[in-house]
Amino acid sequence: VTFDVYLNVAVGGVLTGLVYGLMALGLSVIFGVVRVVNFAHGEMMSIAMYLAVVLFSVVHLDPLIMLVPIAAVLFVFGYALQAGLINPFITRPEHSQFLLLVALAIIIVNVLLIVFGPDARTVQTSYAYDSFQLGVLIVDAAKLYAGAAAIVVAALLFAFFRFTLIGKAIRACADNYTGALVVGLNVHRLYALTFGIGAACVGAAGAMMTLIVDVTPIIGPTYTLLAFVIVITGGLGSMPGALIGGLLIGLTEALAGLLFTPSAKSMFAFGILVLVLLFRPQGILGKRVT
Amino acid sequence: MAAMFERFAGGLSPRTAILLAALVAVLLAAPLIVNDYLLTVLIIILYFAYTGQAWNIMMGFAGQLSLGHAIYAGLAGYVAAVLFTRFGIGPWLGFIAAVPVAAACGAIIGFLAFRFSVAGVYFAILTIAFAEFARIGFDHLDFVNASAGLFLPVAQYTHNDLWRLRGDPAMFYYVMLAATFAALALCRVLIKSRMGYFWLAIREDEEAARAAGIDTFRYKMYAVVISAAVTSFAGVFYAFFYNNLFPEQVFGISRSIEMILGPIIGGVGTLFGPILGAFVLTSLAESLNDALAAFGIDLPGAEQVFYGICLLFVVVALPEGIWPRLARRLGVAERAR
Numbered sequence: 086v087t088f089d090v091y092l093n094v095a096v097g098g099v100l101t102g103l104v105y106g107l108m109a110l111g112l113s114v115i116f117g118v119v120r121v122v123n124f125a126h127g128e129m130m131s132i133a134m135y136l137a138v139v140l141f142s143v144v145h146l147d148p149l150i151m152l153v154p155i156a157a158v159l160f161v162f163g164y165a166l167q168a169g170l171i172n173p174f175i176t177r178p179e180h181s182q183f184l185l186l187v188a189l190a191i192i193i194v195n196v197l198l199i200v201f202g203p204d205a206r207t208v209q210t211s212y213a214y215d216s217f218q219l220g221v222l223i224v225d226a227a228k229l230y231a232g233a234a235a236i237v238v239a240a241l242l243f244a245f246f247r248f249t250l251i252g253k254a255i256r257a258c259a260d261n262y263t264g265a266l267v268v269g270l271n272v273h274r275l276y277a278l279t280f281g282i283g284a285a286c287v288g289a290a291g292a293m294m295t296l297i298v299d300v301t302p303i304i305g306p307t308y309t310l311l312a313f314v315i316v317i318t319g320g321l322g323s324m325p326g327a328l329i330g331g332l333l334i335g336l337t338e339a340l341a342g343l344l345f346t347p348s349a350k351s352m353f354a355f356g357i358l359v360l361v362l363l364f365r366p367q368g369i370l371g372k373r374v375t
Numbered sequence: 376m377a378a379m380f381e382r383f384a385g386g387l388s389p390r391t392a393i394l395l396a397a398l399v400a401v402l403l404a405a406p407l408i409v410n411d412y413l414l415t416v417l418i419i420i421l422y423f424a425y426t427g428q429a430w431n432i433m434m435g436f437a438g439q440l441s442l443g444h445a446i447y448a449g450l451a452g453y454v455a456a457v458l459f460t461r462f463g464i465g466p467w468l469g470f471i472a473a474v475p476v477a478a479a480c481g482a483i484i485g486f487l488a489f490r491f492s493v494a495g496v497y498f499a500i501l502t503i504a505f506a507e508f509a510r511i512g513f514d515h516l517d518f519v520n521a522s523a524g525l526f527l528p529v530a531q532y533t534h535n536d537l538w539r540l541r542g543d544p545a546m547f548y549y550v551m552l553a554a555t556f557a558a559l560a561l562c563r564v565l566i567k568s569r570m571g572y573f574w575l576a577i578r579e580d581e582e583a584a585r586a587a588g589i590d591t592f593r594y595k596m597y598a599v600v601i602s603a604a605v606t607s608f609a610g611v612f613y614a615f616f617y618n619n620l621f622p623e624q625v626f627g628i629s630r631s632i633e634m635i636l637g638p639i640i641g642g643v644g645t646l647f648g649p650i651l652g653a654f655v656l657t658s659l660a661e662s663l664n665d666a667l668a669a670f671g672i673d674l675p676g677a678e679q680v681f682y683g684i685c686l687l688f689v690v691v692a693l694p695e696g697i698w699p700r701l702a703r704r705l706g707v708a709e710r711a712r
Contacts, residue, residue, distance in 0.1 A: 173691075180639055185687065185690050185691070188687040192683035349511055
């Protein structure tokens with residue numbers, strides 16, 4: 086194996102990692118504000134992936150265009166979920182929240198199984214086998230587009246939280262719950278908005294993901310775990326941390342798949358998680374909370 | 376010994392004692408009444424009652440949320456199965472070998488996490504990470520046949536061999552029943568002990584517990600190690616009951632989740648919650664299976680959807696679990712501790 090093979094695999098890993106990062110960003114936003122760990126995160130992404138597959142086969146529109154309506158659908162789903170089901174749980178103990186979201190995850194996986202069957206579905210875009218060559222570097226077109234789209238969506242999200250009034254209000258809720266109540270913010274509505282935004286992130290990431298991997302009903306739990314690994318590695322609640330974590334895990338998985346065997350790649354991701362939790366529990370970019 | 380018994384039986388109200396005796400009588404007589412299918416269901420119920428009880432030591436008593444308990448059962452199952460298939464060492468000696476392995480694994484996870492004050496959600500995810508690490512590791516470990524699975528020889532048996540755990544379902548049933556009651560008794564002794572009170576203090580408010588002079592690190596370590604050691608028997612039992620071990624099934628996150636659904640539905644931190652929860656959930660899953668078959672619905676996944684909806688309903692309607700409410704109904708609620 087020569088150096089340029091490593092380089093190509095690494096670049097592919099980084100591009101996939103950007104999409105991972107966007108997916109994890111959704112989880113991070115939800116946890117950072119609502120303080121609920123979304124144990125159905127990967128399952129929500131698989132909903133988005135199936136939406137992309139169906140839309141592609143029915144109206145033949147590219148997943149990167151359809152990611153806008155898909156993100157909108159997931160936003161509504163996330164908003165309704167938080168407003169209708171999760172809000173009473175925000176003060177309950179973690180195991181209770183865990184059970185609620187695990188039950189939801191079980192329902193999502195099996196409804197997808199009933200509707201779509203167990204076989205893998207895929208999106209065959211016209212550029213699925215294209216690639217760009219830059220010197221020794223050969224980059225998959227699909228991964229490049231997906232990674233670029235992930236950067237755009239993440240940038241929009243950062244701008245939203247930084248510059249809009251609602252974004253600031255949401256950050257205020259995250260910083261100081263009581264303070265937010267005192268100044269008259271409708272915290273429950275902002276929580277629902279936040280959950281919707283987190284779901285929209287994972288929805289957009291799901292649409293991009295269809296360019297990179299096939300979708301089956303049972304991939305949900307794998308990606309839920311992956312999102313945890315990324316978010317904790319980067320720092321739970323830190324938005325840039327989630328992206329950095331995504332890059333790191335994407336890169337690690339790609340290189341581990343090359344150096345060892347692809348089936349062992351997530352072991353290295355978990356290895357990184359264990360190391361981070363032990364030596365820097367707050368994550369790479371996280372702030373230590375006491 | 377007498378003091379132990381006193382601690383176990385002491386403080387039981389006559390009503391509780393009578394209900395408990397009735398339950399024991401019914402469970403002892405069950406194999407004479409039910410058919411083999413129902414007996415297998417009962418074995419699964421007891422299995423989850425047992426693992427739930429073991430998990431409850433860590434979460435229900437000491438307040439440490441473990442979402443990777445499959446690792447302790449899985450390691451123990453593999454230890455016993457390897458000793459049996461490679462060296463012909465029987466399950467009971469295998470169990471004695473498996474306990475320190477599971478306990479050591481618990482000690483490592485606990486030590487690393489509690490030393491670096493990894494707590495709450497972070498601790499829960501660390502436990503998942505270790506279980507996943509084990510799953511993928513065993514998937515690539517040729518010594519235990521990797522992902523192809525490790526099989527125990529299934530020979531024709533003419534009589535029940537308790538020493539080698541080879542026999543008919545009734546034998547396995549009584550073994551698991553004994554284990555379940557042993558775990559219940561152990562938990563009652565533990566929760567009434569000095570350590571039990573320390574655990575509850577840590578669960579309720581760790582900072583306050585430390586301020587009151589409790590060595591929280593040490594008692595959290597005890598909780599993990601005891602919980603892991605108790606869980607290990609379930610792993611050995613699983614190996615000899617099913618006669619096959621696949622890393623995917625043994626260490627998978629869904630296995631860990633199955634283990635903890637019972638106690639959460641039944642009532643976290645209660646002594647009888649894990650048993651009730653296992654009973655409710657397993658019979659729910661089985662009856663959904665039968666009901667769908669009766670209606671001629673043959674959709675893979677339909678059963679699981681209903682199961683998920685029922686879980687959702689219980690967790691929304693009964694935040695404390697089923698047992699605390701049922702206990703008040705039966706008039707056997709424990710006095711406020």
